[in-house]
Amino acid sequence: MNKPHSVGIVEPKVAHFDSPLELTSKSRLDQYQLVYETYGELNSDASNAVLVCHALSSDHHAAGRHAGQKQSTGWWDALVGPGKPLDTERFFIVCSNNLGGCSGSTGPSSINPDTNKPYGPDFPIVTVSDWVESQARLSDQLGIQQWAAVIGGSLGGMQVLQWSISFPERVRHAIVIASTAKLTAQNIGFNDVARQAIRTDPEFFDGNYYQHGTRPRRGLRVARMLGHITYLSDDSMAHKFGRSLQQKAKFDYEFTPEFEVESYLRYKGDQFVDRFDANTYLLMTKALDYFDPAADADGTLSGALSAASANFLVVSFTSDWRFSVERSREIVRALQSNKLNVSYAEVESPHGHDSFLLSIDHYTSVLRAYMNRIHHDLNSYGEVTG
Amino acid sequence: MNKPHSVGIVEPKVAHFDSPLELTSKSRLDQYQLVYETYGELNSDASNAVLVCHALSSDHHAAGRHAGQKQSTGWWDALVGPGKPLDTERFFIVCSNNLGGCSGSTGPSSINPDTNKPYGPDFPIVTVSDWVESQARLSDQLGIQQWAAVIGGSLGGMQVLQWSISFPERVRHAIVIASTAKLTAQNIGFNDVARQAIRTDPEFFDGNYYQHGTRPRRGLRVARMLGHITYLSDDSMAHKFGRSLQQKAKFDYEFTPEFEVESYLRYKGDQFVDRFDANTYLLMTKALDYFDPAADADGTLSGALSAASANFLVVSFTSDWRFSVERSREIVRALQSNKLNVSYAEVESPHGHDSFLLSIDHYTSVLRAYMNRIHHDLNSYGEVTG
Numbered sequence: 001m002n003k004p005h006s007v008g009i010v011e012p013k014v015a016h017f018d019s020p021l022e023l024t025s026k027s028r029l030d031q032y033q034l035v036y037e038t039y040g041e042l043n044s045d046a047s048n049a050v051l052v053c054h055a056l057s058s059d060h061h062a063a064g065r066h067a068g069q070k071q072s073t074g075w076w077d078a079l080v081g082p083g084k085p086l087d088t089e090r091f092f093i094v095c096s097n098n099l100g101g102c103s104g105s106t107g108p109s110s111i112n113p114d115t116n117k118p119y120g121p122d123f124p125i126v127t128v129s130d131w132v133e134s135q136a137r138l139s140d141q142l143g144i145q146q147w148a149a150v151i152g153g154s155l156g157g158m159q160v161l162q163w164s165i166s167f168p169e170r171v172r173h174a175i176v177i178a179s180t181a182k183l184t185a186q187n188i189g190f191n192d193v194a195r196q197a198i199r200t201d202p203e204f205f206d207g208n209y210y211q212h213g214t215r216p217r218r219g220l221r222v223a224r225m226l227g228h229i230t231y232l233s234d235d236s237m238a239h240k241f242g243r244s245l246q247q248k249a250k251f252d253y254e255f256t257p258e259f260e261v262e263s264y265l266r267y268k269g270d271q272f273v274d275r276f277d278a279n280t281y282l283l284m285t286k287a288l289d290y291f292d293p294a295a296d297a298d299g300t301l302s303g304a305l306s307a308a309s310a311n312f313l314v315v316s317f318t319s320d321w322r323f324s325v326e327r328s329r330e331i332v333r334a335l336q337s338n339k340l341n342v343s344y345a346e347v348e349s350p351h352g353h354d355s356f357l358l359s360i361d362h363y364t365s366v367l368r369a370y371m372n373r374i375h376h377d378l379n380s381y382g383e384v385t386g
Numbered sequence: 387m388n389k390p391h392s393v394g395i396v397e398p399k400v401a402h403f404d405s406p407l408e409l410t411s412k413s414r415l416d417q418y419q420l421v422y423e424t425y426g427e428l429n430s431d432a433s434n435a436v437l438v439c440h441a442l443s444s445d446h447h448a449a450g451r452h453a454g455q456k457q458s459t460g461w462w463d464a465l466v467g468p469g470k471p472l473d474t475e476r477f478f479i480v481c482s483n484n485l486g487g488c489s490g491s492t493g494p495s496s497i498n499p500d501t502n503k504p505y506g507p508d509f510p511i512v513t514v515s516d517w518v519e520s521q522a523r524l525s526d527q528l529g530i531q532q533w534a535a536v537i538g539g540s541l542g543g544m545q546v547l548q549w550s551i552s553f554p555e556r557v558r559h560a561i562v563i564a565s566t567a568k569l570t571a572q573n574i575g576f577n578d579v580a581r582q583a584i585r586t587d588p589e590f591f592d593g594n595y596y597q598h599g600t601r602p603r604r605g606l607r608v609a610r611m612l613g614h615i616t617y618l619s620d621d622s623m624a625h626k627f628g629r630s631l632q633q634k635a636k637f638d639y640e641f642t643p644e645f646e647v648e649s650y651l652r653y654k655g656d657q658f659v660d661r662f663d664a665n666t667y668l669l670m671t672k673a674l675d676y677f678d679p680a681a682d683a684d685g686t687l688s689g690a691l692s693a694a695s696a697n698f699l700v701v702s703f704t705s706d707w708r709f710s711v712e713r714s715r716e717i718v719r720a721l722q723s724n725k726l727n728v729s730y731a732e733v734e735s736p737h738g739h740d741s742f743l744l745s746i747d748h749y750t751s752v753l754r755a756y757m758n759r760i761h762h763d764l765n766s767y768g769e770v771t772g
Contacts, residue, residue: 024639025639026639027639124639125639125640182629183629184620184623184624185620185623185624185626185627185628185629185645185647186615186618186620186623186624188629188645188647188648189611189614189615189623189647189648189651190612190615192611192643192645192647192648192651192652193608193611193612193615193651195641196607196608196611196652196655197583197608199641200604200607200608201604202588202604218586218587218588221582221586222579222582222583222586222608225575225578225579225582226576226579226612228575229572229575229576229579232572234570234571234572237570237571237572237575238570238571238572240571241571242571243568243569243571243574243678243681251411251676253410253411253412253413253510253511253676254511255581255585255668255672257578258675258676259571259574259578259675261571261574261575261578262574262575262578265575265578265579266578266582269582282641286641289644289645290637290639290644292629295629
């Protein structure tokens with residue numbers, strides 16, 4: 001086996017859909033497109049395909065780089081590539097930008113064909129179920145009847161759960177990382193603070209800022225700064241920043257940043273505002289809030305998962321306080337009570353919720369071992385049916 | 387003993403100071419005033435005086451009601467009054483609004499005598515040490531040479547610690563509740579998000595909003611919503627709100643509040659904006675950030691507390707994640723290593739940081755027992771010296 005390396009230069013593709021999509025909200029999208037990337041080769045019986053579902057602020061660009069852009073490494077490049085846990089020499093990996101996104105899939109900043117103006121606030125609220133439905137249509141276009149695995153962290157893990165519920169026969173393995181079957185009141189509270197920061201920015205114009213030539217930069221920046229705190233752990237922030245001062249020996253007793261942590265959060269906020277659309281941020285946080293498959297069943301998660309037939313791998317991180325290990329254990333218990341195959345790893349990590357994006361030894365070895373098993377079954381499967 | 391009751395109608399008093407106050411920041415206030423309230427009677431040898439220090443968003447009005455205002459119960463009325471743990475039939479209780487405040491003490495919204503305009507952003511940054519210095523001058527005016535106890539929760543607890551360091555001979559008992567000897571990076575991060583929400587509000591005008599006839603309502607509202615989440619615990623929010631919907635049976639799939647927790651936080655935010663000044667909020671969060679007595683000593687808290695001679699009671703609450711029990715234990719360890727008398731109570735409470743404001747059985751009985759002991763010593767003291 002070669003040393004793990006990058007998939008190199010990748011190019012996004014676009015899939016168009018002209019058949020109307022009925023949404024959970026009862027709204028409808030008559031036509032839409034999804035931008036996506038693929039890494040590796042689909043095998044002859046299309047049995048080695050893996051779908052990667054992205055989280056709140058990422059997109060279809062999971063691995064490799066875009067031509068001519070140095071700072072364009074994919075968000076999961078640590079885990080996706082030749083010789084990496086999601087090995088592109090074995091698997092055909094697909095990642096699409098979610099509907100409502102701002103990276104090429106149809107979303108609030110896209111032109112509404114009915115008005116020839118950006119959708120803005122008229123873009124309908126989309127749910128995790130809607131995303132899974134749209135991803136299933138993409139699977140059809142790609143000729144993938146069944147995914148070897150559907151995998152995702154955080155909001156991506158919610159999509160994995162929903163795939164196993166909506167299309168049980170299309171998912172052989174479901175890998176749910178640093179996720180939850182529903183948000184807590186605290187999670188919803190943080191989301192609403194972020195939304196209020198954006199929506200009360202005077203440059204938001206009720207979501208019609210595109211026509212005003214403005215963007216609610218200040219609100220989105222605050223939202224992202226807040227988000228960042230919840231992605232890290234108290235300990236990792238203490239370790240990374242502590243009370244270190246920002247390039248000075250003494251306090252200035254002014255409102256300029258005194259502590260490194262202030263500069264870091266402001267920098268992260270500014271960076272984000274340059275690349276992300278506020279209306280998309282709003283939609284993504286709403287999708288998080290609404291997700292609660294148990295509520296649509298008999299109130300129990302095992303009821304919601306009663307149709308699921310996939311094999312599951314569930315991974316959580318000890319210092320994740322956004323979606324704590326207890327949230328993952330709830331998922332594991334529901335799967336076990338349904339007599340499904342489930343592996344569970346509680347990974348010791350100081351890095352909080354963001355751990356799912358990082359290359360952490362225990363985490364990558366768990367993923368690698370699980371993917372090896374899928375690959376092994378794939379070959380046996382090929383031998384029998386091939 | 388009578389059933390505990392309210393101190394009834396109270397009236398704030400004002401103390402003027404014409405002797406300049408040199409601040410930690412090297413700025414100076416040539417004159418200022420402190421508004422304060424007192425409950426109970428000072429005894430003949432002025433030995434029964436208790437100073438209550440307030441937290442971020444409260445003020446001098448700790449107990450009772452203001453005449454003609456029904457909704458004006460003091461913020462610590464649960465604990466301060468005749469027959470209550472801070473028993474006004476035994477103690478003379480003083481609470482002043484901190485310098486930089488917005489309830490009557492000199493602060494950013496006060497008129498700067500040099501310009502005849504509100505101070506606004508020219509009001510200097512004040513620290514916990516500065517507050518303690520100003521409170522010591524108030525003590526002088528009141529004829530109180532030594533406090534029987536100085537007591538406070540959260541930011542109030544920091545003032546108690548500082549009192550024991552700055553004026554060891556003036557504090558017999560120091561009661562530090564739900565506090566910390568310094569903020570963590572996460573704490574500072576949350577504070578900076580709140581500040582950025584306020585400071586980037588276009589109606590902030592660099593703090594000169596008084597002259598513009600505006601107020602940064604949106605930013606202050608977001609700051610308070612965020613604060614509220616950190617004052618509650620994940621569990622208490624789950625218990626209080628869970629995923630309950632806001633007066634509806636089904637989701638609307640709109641940006642109006644769907645969940646009760648959203649309405650609650652927005653309501654709390656709106657309420658706060660009506661009563662609080664944004665510049666004061668900024669100053670209070672900065673005072674929190676800067677507080678770190680160990681940094682001014684040899685880097686250790688025991689070093690910082692080496693001059694302290696008070697008897698200490700430290701109280702923490704199990705579900706407080708803003709200032710966790712570990713922060714209180716650090717204080718206790720430093721006091722113990724200095725061979726000081728210290729009692730410590732870790733109170734089981736689901737209510738998070740806000741617990742210090744509430745009447746919780748274990749908490750009130752700890753406070754009552756400790757204050758009884760002070761009262762008992764007071765009488766012995768009186769018998770010996772009187």
